[in-house]
Amino acid sequence: MYQIDTLTKTYQQGKRVVHALQDVSLRIDDGELVSIQGPTGGGKSTLLQMLGGLDRPTSGSISLDGTDLAGMNDTDLTRVRAETIGFVFQNFNLIPTLTAQENVETALVPSGVSKEERAARAVAALESVSLGDRADHLPGELSGGQQQRVAIARALVKNPKVLLADEPTGNLDEETRDEIVDLLEGLWKEQGLTLILVTHDSVVARRTPRRLRIAKGQVKDLTA
Template identity: 50%
Template sequence: MTALVRIAHLSKSYRRGGQVVPVLHDIDLTVEAGDFLALMGPSGSGKSTLLNLIAGIDQPDSGELRVAGRDLAAMSETELARWRAASIGFVFQFYNLMPVLTALENVELPLLLAPLSRRERRARARLTLELVGLGGRLEHLPSELSGGQQQRVAIARAIVTDPLLIVADEPTGDLDRQSAADVLALLERFNRELGKTIVMVTHDALAAQHARTVVHLEKGELLRATA
């Protein structure tokens, strides 16, 4: 397999008031293309920070981080923004849907930066919603959808640009058990059938069972990876 994400000796800290608070220390991690990796650990272990670094939202203090061979630290803010829009699909715990837009319009949003006509954008968004089982909910607002349906809209929005990598931060944290199982099955299907590479932060051991690889963080240090 080909490494999509390569991390070597990565460290990250934040300044709070007059104090420097270390978050990640000397992290080495490789995510292979086509993997579904679950990043586990207790609250405050650095999971979301590592996810944000991989997605190019934040920058490490030291170490190397490459995604698809690109050194994210060498990119300008403008280059990073363009790269994220084209290469990363985001799935959040609380969906982050625009409440005044329909499901179709929410999924279409990431395509506004793509060189596509309005008709092409609409067609792709519609097909992607059908792929997640929401072909009959295209014109519904988020408030008219269940939590599980909203998260499926969020997943459709994440994959509509055909990104290199999907990053999911506690995607089932706000869902009931059945809705969570449906969302995880969907992510697993995209990984196995479409070859999508996924990095998912979760504290839920049942959610992690859907992944191919499980990585554990504790107090900012990588403990082990299991496949």
């Protein structure tokens, strides 16, 4: 469970102070599927980065299962990200010179998993996203939808508790978008994940049981 209390994040841009998040308080229970919408620059990605321990707040607290992410040292925070949180990004972030299987395996390297186990788990993860027959293909040999499936497999191979997706369908056509959302929704149900996705697409957001909107650094729960 995430518990966020009076979370604030400010940036300095030249002489101007940008309030990316302002006194956000929020709870996200285990196993929820939540979408976050809002205008560009409204704070969506900043909030997702906080949830993933990729950035630290200026003030306030954000805890996962009772542990304050903002108060953890870098070593412990890296371990939490490696073991508990999976990330999916709009631009896939695949390494072009590695095969699909090798890209998925990279997520397990920080955990010290043996080479044999990395390979076995990567193949299983690719099969879970219907890409078992593309394991030896390079990203450039895959379609955009297939590349996003590899990215999802890379996030899932760690067996995370939380999956954070930042505009996972932003670079895809409508048909492929629907396929990826179907996949994510199916994995959420099957694996009991806490799935939080940032999206500009209202079609995607309407498919989630809980919808948040963030604008000018403040969050409104549209399903409350």
